[in-house]
Amino acid sequence: MLVISDLPLESFIEILLKTDGRTLGICRRVSKNWKEIIDSSDFLWQAFSKNDFPNSSNIARKKSGKDMSWYYIYKNLKTWHKIANIDKTMKEFYKFTLHDKAHALEIDNGILPLKDTRGIVLYDMHTLRNVPVVVPEKNCFKVSHNDYASAILIKSGLLIQRTVTNPDYMSEAFFKADNFVLSYNALYFFNNREVFKCDLMHQILASKLVLNCDYDIKVMQYNNNALYLFTDCGKIVTIENDVFKTVKPVNIPAEWLKQVKHIVAIDDKNFVCYSRVLFKIETNIYQHLYLDFPVITALFYYGDIVIIGTRSGEILLYRLSSQIKATKPIFEDIATLPSGKYALQLDVCERKSGPVIVAATFFEIYLFEFDFFPNDNLDPQKKTFTDNKLSIYKRLLRLKDRLQCQTF
Template structure:
């Protein structure tokens, strides 16, 4: 049988069992093959899972629906030679107040910036202002998807969802210290109590799943397991059926008190760090350093780590290039001007390539890298999922203003 006579399902099954390089070559065979491959983004999702599982997942969450898996795959592959591309550092936003936490975490292609009058939002695809302001400077985190928007204030967690059924609850407020939104599941903790809220149910109710014996630094959810990183060097893992296991971070006990920050994907892929201490663990690599450049900011991208230093440099640290008991090697991606240095780092992939967001005490600086300058950016018209998010934010804004 000729391959073009195969049912599309069988053809896609064959393509799924190739690799990304082969898939790219198949895309250029003929118009029919190109249309099938370009019209089936799940093929590129499969390639990402096989070849760059964790960084691609982080990248997709940051980029949202603005970048297809095809663009995520291409960008992930080009990070291997990132220093060979043109890079440009420029100032994007200036603040009037000195603050270490001006920039909130990028989520679904939205960059929230905390300024004098509240939180303003920017579209990372176009870098244009979104005409919705959250009038609350105490906001510390915003997450959203097609169905729900979640905003973390000082101790209040606001949940606003879009529902078709008029009998379903549309909003709720919980007491919380931090949260994690994973699809239709919301995890949050208040003091040491960890809760789960399933967002598909009619009523938005929080189910207590664990009282942790230690203070919590970070939570992550992966493959049906909630991972809780504590301040005493223990990782508590909770499965969907509430089975609990505890494992220690493999680090000298005397170093535990020095650890200030944790950035994690799961209990096998994480980095712990403070100003001079750096402990990183992944499926394939385990690095532990005490003699390290003073860290002012860090972004953990699975296979690589971006580090901000007091000298204003943004360094790239490749796990695959390091050897045990050998001094770490760094590549300089860029240097912030006028003695500025990053106190926060974040990354968002775009069709043209990644943009690194470096927040200083008074500015937002952008380090833009053009992998594919020929790719045209999306016009400023908003897709339906963003329009729904804006409506939810407007409702939350009205509620906050009347409090």
């Protein structure tokens, strides 16, 4: 009699792909052989993560980098629904000598950049260890990485450092830019109203004009082969395959647009607009607009949930699925900063044991570590770097040397 274990590996994988994440977790416990097959097939967990959490899984991957397998990302995202009841620890992670509203830059690929008097200091979010690279640039606004390149936005423009093995290929370039996004194998940036693309696969790192926008650009985002520009006047411009596609207005009363200070976006159908007292969220499923809201000091948009920092120091969870249109919003209180402190920036990084929420105040960085899976915690003494991290660190060292020369 033929049993499932006798099937060819390809057929076994095809069967597993037709199940779901919960079933796959059960299958993982059937036998040692099944566990080895499932654990070595990370694309299974990737498929279920993207199916069950289409937006938050992409954000989690970008934040955590390749140090996190899709198995752990899926487990964590599946557990977020009970985060308010999970044990957590709060600790002051970093203290600054200067008062600043933007001490922390965005976590990217598992690396947290912090603005210090020396420049940018970097921390590995999976081990919470200092990366032995200080980027000597105090006027730094953004640092980003992918498999091909690292890019840093400073006051004078955008410096990109690429990993290349062929000596005939350019390894670095500098562009005048106001902001940028790294996609899989391309860099998009804008300078004033002009939008450019730099192909990271070409021998020469050159920019190509994609669009001369009719409006001032506020936020740029890239997702699923499309570039989205959110403008100061409330328009969303979509560019697909480097060709201008559409312009549509943000679905918000025109008289309220001038109150919107911040936009956090995934694409033109999934974004949050907010100011201190105005909150507008739009997704494929949910559309919410509130004026009667706690005073917002910081916000992190995680696809299916929104994490909000308030003036009273609370860290609140706003779960989209629990909200009913035209009713009072429902919040879950998941953390509170020390008395007198409140978050000016919020970020999240998934780790094997659970998520870490990073809250930056005027003088400190606080970490809230949630132990979803305490037994999966990393050994704090372990000093292992993935090939991906080593590649990033090497690029950062070259960026540091380039910035010290300051010849652009």
